[in-house]
Amino acid sequence: xxxxxxxxxxxxxxxxxxxxxxxxxxxxxxxxxxxxxxxxxxxxxxxxxxxxxxxxxxxxxxxxxxxxxxxxxxxxxxxxxxxxxxxxxxxxxxxxxxxxxxxxxxxxxxxxxxxxxxxxxxxxxxxxxxxxxxxxxxxxxxxxxxxxxxxxxxxxxxxxxxxxxxxxxx
Numbered sequence: 001x002x003x004x005x006x007x008x009x010x011x012x013x014x015x016x017x018x019x020x021x022x023x024x025x026x027x028x029x030x031x032x033x034x035x036x037x038x039x040x041x042x043x044x045x046x047x048x049x050x051x052x053x054x055x056x057x058x059x060x061x062x063x064x065x066x067x068x069x070x071x072x073x074x075x076x077x078x079x080x081x082x083x084x085x086x087x088x089x090x091x092x093x094x095x096x097x098x099x100x101x102x103x104x105x106x107x108x109x110x111x112x113x114x115x116x117x118x119x120x121x122x123x124x125x126x127x128x129x130x131x132x133x134x135x136x137x138x139x140x141x142x143x144x145x146x147x148x149x150x151x152x153x154x155x156x157x158x159x160x161x162x163x164x165x166x167x168x169x170x
Contacts, residue, residue: 003030003066003168006092008085008108009053010036014073015045016154017102021069024161030168032069035060037082046073057084062091067168072103072123079108086111093148098167102151102160106130109148119145121152 005025009018022032036043038056045051062068068089070076079085090112092099101109106122107129109115116134121143130137142151142159149167151160 004064005030005032005067005069005168006060006062006065006088007032007034007069007071008036008079008089009034009043009051009071010075010078011043011045012074012078013043013045013051013071014075014103014154015047015049016157017071017073017105018045018051019049020154020157021071021100021102021161021164024165025069025168028165028168033060033065035088057082057088060088062088062095062097065092065097067098067100067164068092069164070099070101070105070108072101072105074104076101076104076106076108080111083111090114096147098147098149098164100149100160100164100167102156103153106135106150110135118148119143120148120150122150123152 033054036053041053093114103123107126110133120135141156
């Protein structure tokens with residue numbers, strides 16, 4: 001069954017952490033929307049790859065999506081500037097919908113105020129941030145805690161995608 005996946009992303013995203021999961025989801029028949037401040041905007045990844053935004057944050061609601069992806073790079077930190085992004089992500093966690101965050105993506109999830117007691121992983125430099133937010137940090141390639149899937153780096157993408165797709169198929 002086809003699912004609809006929201007991707008919160010902005011400039012300086014780690015491209016492979018966006019393209020590999022998105023390509024895998026699309027090839028499995030799912031629909032993916034890139035979401036940022038406004039539809040039609042072009043964003044640029046860390047390595048210069050451009051992406052076109054499908055939907056603006058003000059035109060989307062979590063209840064019209066089945067899952068959320070937050071790729072890494074510097075994008076997650078930039079997303080934290082606008083509270084609308086955290087509110088959107090918070091809605092997924094509260095509704096117990098799948099949330100996938102890799103590398104620095106889990107750092108963005110801190111702004112939902114819903115990581116206390118949640119098992120997570122992420123890039124080593126955000127370990128302390130996650131612990132200070134009350135999360136239980138694990139140094140593993142992929143950590144699944146109920147509806148939240150997290151991974152550390154692009155090296156973990158195969159496990160991250162595998163576990164994300166498992167949750168989508170439930």
